[in-house]
Amino acid sequence: MNKNDKKRNRSQKGLINPNMVQEIPVYHEALLLEFLLEKMPKRSRKDIKRILSNHQVSVGGAPVSQFDFKLYPEDVVVVSRNRIAKRTRTDLPIIYEDKDLIVIDKPSGLLSVATEREKGRTAYRLVSDYVTQKDPKARIFVVHRLDEDTSGVLVFAKNYETREALQNAWQHIVTKRGYYAIVEGHMEAPKATFEDYLDQNSMQLVFVTNNPKKGKKAITSYRVVAENKNFSLLDVDIASGRKNQIRVQLGHRGHHVIGDDKYGEPADPLKRLGLHAYQLTFKNPLTDKVMDFKAPMPSSFEKMFFTKRDDPKPRVEEKEATSSKPKREVRESKAVAKIRKKRAQTPFYKRKKGGKL
Numbered sequence: 001m002n003k004n005d006k007k008r009n010r011s012q013k014g015l016i017n018p019n020m021v022q023e024i025p026v027y028h029e030a031l032l033l034e035f036l037l038e039k040m041p042k043r044s045r046k047d048i049k050r051i052l053s054n055h056q057v058s059v060g061g062a063p064v065s066q067f068d069f070k071l072y073p074e075d076v077v078v079v080s081r082n083r084i085a086k087r088t089r090t091d092l093p094i095i096y097e098d099k100d101l102i103v104i105d106k107p108s109g110l111l112s113v114a115t116e117r118e119k120g121r122t123a124y125r126l127v128s129d130y131v132t133q134k135d136p137k138a139r140i141f142v143v144h145r146l147d148e149d150t151s152g153v154l155v156f157a158k159n160y161e162t163r164e165a166l167q168n169a170w171q172h173i174v175t176k177r178g179y180y181a182i183v184e185g186h187m188e189a190p191k192a193t194f195e196d197y198l199d200q201n202s203m204q205l206v207f208v209t210n211n212p213k214k215g216k217k218a219i220t221s222y223r224v225v226a227e228n229k230n231f232s233l234l235d236v237d238i239a240s241g242r243k244n245q246i247r248v249q250l251g252h253r254g255h256h257v258i259g260d261d262k263y264g265e266p267a268d269p270l271k272r273l274g275l276h277a278y279q280l281t282f283k284n285p286l287t288d289k290v291m292d293f294k295a296p297m298p299s300s301f302e303k304m305f306f307t308k309r310d311d312p313k314p315r316v317e318e319k320e321a322t323s324s325k326p327k328r329e330v331r332e333s334k335a336v337a338k339i340r341k342k343r344a345q346t347p348f349y350k351r352k353k354g355g356k357l
Helices: 032-039 045-053 124-134 161-173 245-252 299-306 313-321 326-345
Strands: 021-025 055-061 078-081 094-097 101-106 151-157 174-184 191-200 206-209 216-228 231-238 275-283 290-294
Touching: 021 032, 032 055, 032 078, 094 290, 101 124, 124 151, 151 161, 151 290, 161 174, 161 275, 174 245, 174 299, 191 245, 206 245, 206 326, 216 245, 216 299, 231 245, 231 299
Parallel strands: 151 275
Antiparallel strands: 021 078, 055 078, 094 101, 101 151, 174 231, 174 275, 191 206, 191 216, 216 231, 275 290
C-alpha cells in the first residue's frame, strides 16, 4: 500500500451504494421523460413523473426534474431510490463565463465528473448546480478532465454544439497546456524535453515502454522555476494529452511529483498532489477566437519556494488602533477574525453554508 494513499483514509460519507441506483447510458438525443418511459417499461408515466418531481433522477450527477430536459449521446441518467438534494452555489472559483463556455479553477481533491460511487462531489455537479440556479433547463457538457488531485483550469461547454466542436478537434486546437509541478530532488538540467512511449497495464497504471508499437508517444517539456533543499518547482508544458504523462515521465527519471498516491512513494509535505494546471490555450473552432485561461499558482506552492512580503503597515499603528476600541468590541473582533480565518481555510465545496455537497 502506498504510504501516500489518501483514498484509503477518506470518509465514506456521501458515497453512493450501487445497489440503490440504476444507471442508464444515453446513445441518442431524447427528452428525459420519453427516454425513461422507453428504458423503464414496467413503470407508468405517472410513476416516472413522480420520481422526477421528487428529484430522484440525475444526469451526470446533477438532479433533474424537468420532463422535457434534453439528453445527448454520452449522458448517463441515474435513477435513485432516494431523493437527490439540490444545492445552491454562490462562491464557485469561476475564471471565465460566456454563453458557450464556463471555466473554473478546480480545487485539488475534487473529481471532474461522476464515478460509479461518487455522484455529487464533482466539479460537474458544482457547475451544473450553478447554471441551473438561473435557468432550470440550462446544462453543461464535459470538454476535458483533470485528475482528481490535480487543481487548475477546467473547461465546460454550455451547449452540445460547442462540446462536440471542441472535443472533436481538441488535440489540434490546443496550443498550450501549462502546469506547475513540485517534484522531489533537483533536476539534472535547468530545462529539458522528454519524449517517451506510454502504455497502460491491467491495473490502469501508466508506464514508460520502449516498444513504440504498444505505447502512445508523450512529449513533456519543463523549466526549473525555483528550488529549495529537497524539492524543485517546475513549469511544465505538454505537447500531448496522455493520461498521467507528467507524473509518469518525471517519476520515470527519479523525480516524482510530491504527494503522488498512484506512482512511487514521494514525500507529501502539502497533503495534496503537487500538480496544478495553470494555463490552457486553444482556438475555438466555432468562432476562430483564441481562448487563453489561467489559474493562479496555489498559495501552498508559493509558500514552499518564495518568501512572503512583509505587511507594509507598522505594527505600532495596529496596536494603537486596537487599543482605542472598547474591550468588548475587541473581543468580538477577534472572534469574527477567527471565524473568517477558519472559513478561508475551508475549501468552498466543503462549507456548510452555500457550499455543502
